[in-house]
Amino acid sequence: MKIGITGTGSYIPSVVTKNEDFLEHDFLGTDGSSFEVENAVIIEKFKSITGIAERRYAKPELKTSDLGYLAAEKALENSGIDKEELDYIIFAHNFGDLTVGKSQGDTLPSLATRVKHLLQIKNPKCVAYDTIFGCPGWIEGVIQASAYIKSGMAKKCLVIGGETLSRVIDEHDRDSMIYSDGAGAAIIENNASGEILSHTSVTHANGEAYFLFFDKTYNEEGCSDTRYIKMHGRKIYEFACTHVPKAMADCLEDSGVSIEDVKKIFIHQANEKMDEAIIKRFYRIYGKEAPKDIMPMSIHKLGNSSVATIPTLFDLVRKGDLEEHEVHKGDVVIFASVGAGMNINAIVYRY
Incomplete structure (x- = not known):
């Protein structure tokens, strides 16, 4: 049995935030003190280490589950399978749905359930759940999907990784420049051309x-x-x-x-x-x-x-x-x- 990826999709948010957009930020140290160097120096050093020149943020009306849904739609289209054939939807994230201006993450119901709802999947045997495993969450979701298929519990799984980190960053922290938003998804199936x-x-x-x-x-x-x-x-x-x-x-x-x-x-x-x-x-x-x-x-x-x-x-x-x-x-x-x-x-x- 070959278990592999038969379709992929991603959603890259449209709001571009460049390094120069941080020039007026009030960056502070862990003790709350100001830095002796100008922001231009901080930003240049940041770019030389991380390689980041710009990042993408989601529009305020889009939450993490929305980004995951948009990526999932593309993965389903790319794979050519019927969404009603999905046995599992696994959504990897860290903070749930985050609403601009609010301080709490929302995971009730799970983001995978929200994606299933947005996809309008009627099959109740399509099981939807989230996994929290840090940045390696999408890979772990693929490993879980493979295990389900290998055991005979599933034939087709949708694995999503999504996040809106721009909504949980401290604007006074230099590390805030690292984080961005986005989502990617893949269909994992048996009898695929590729193989884990x-x-x-x-x-x-x-x-x-x-x-x-x-x-x-x-x-x-x-x-x-x-x-x-x-x-x-x-x-x-x-x-x-x-x-x-x-x-x-x-x-x-x-x-x-x-x-x-x-x-x-x-x-x-x-x-x-x-x-x-x-x-x-x-x-x-x-x-x-x-x-x-x-x-x-x-x-x-x-x-x-x-x-x-x-x-x-x-x-x-x-x-x-x-x-x-x-x-x-x-x-x-x-x-x-x-x-x-x-x-x-x-x-x-x-x-």
Whole structure:
């Protein structure tokens, strides 16, 4: 039984926010103090590390479930299957539906249920649920869908990754420039032309659990009861560079595929320098240099949309919408991600 991806879709929000749009922000340190350098210097350093020049934000009237629905529609159309044949809808996210101007995330009902409602699926045996696994959530959803199919519990699954991180960022935090909005989706089926060859997932929570966390604004005059996404950036960088290459290598070993046969690596779009370091260390395990064209990147224009980055990136490459990158039938690719938890996962996939 070949279990693979038969259709993809993504929704890239239309609101473009460029780095220069942050020039007038009042950035503060963790202790609430102002920085001695001008914002232009902060922003230039930020771009040199992350690679981000601009990012996308969703229009105020669109919530995370709406973005997921729009991506799901495209994935269904791309696959050509009847939506009523879906056995599972799995929606990976972190914060639920976020309404502009409100401080609470909304997960009642689940975002997967909302997508099923928007798709007008009548089949009650199409089970809809959410998964929270940090940025690796979409990959984990694909792994879950594969397990359902392998066990005989399902034949067709829709896996979505979506987020509106622009609504949980502290405008006084320099890290707020990293985050963006978006959604990506894929149809996972048995008897597909592509095939999941192997997968791995790990959780490091012995001291690493709170590298990403929720906390108050850096502005002492701000509301102390409102929480925003925060991170220990240096710790995450060191953690990812240490543990992600090993997880990728373990997954590749389980697949039986040689490193020379890997054509593309679709890695979570978190930070350009970090991703480059991960790939370099991954190839170093095999005593090799990473090929120059191995790693497609979308972070420069789209920012870090968490669970949406990999399915969006894969959709762009599949459909020829990312310059200098393409995949062909039979190509072996790796999906890999790291994020809150701290969770890491990877899939070796034959396209």
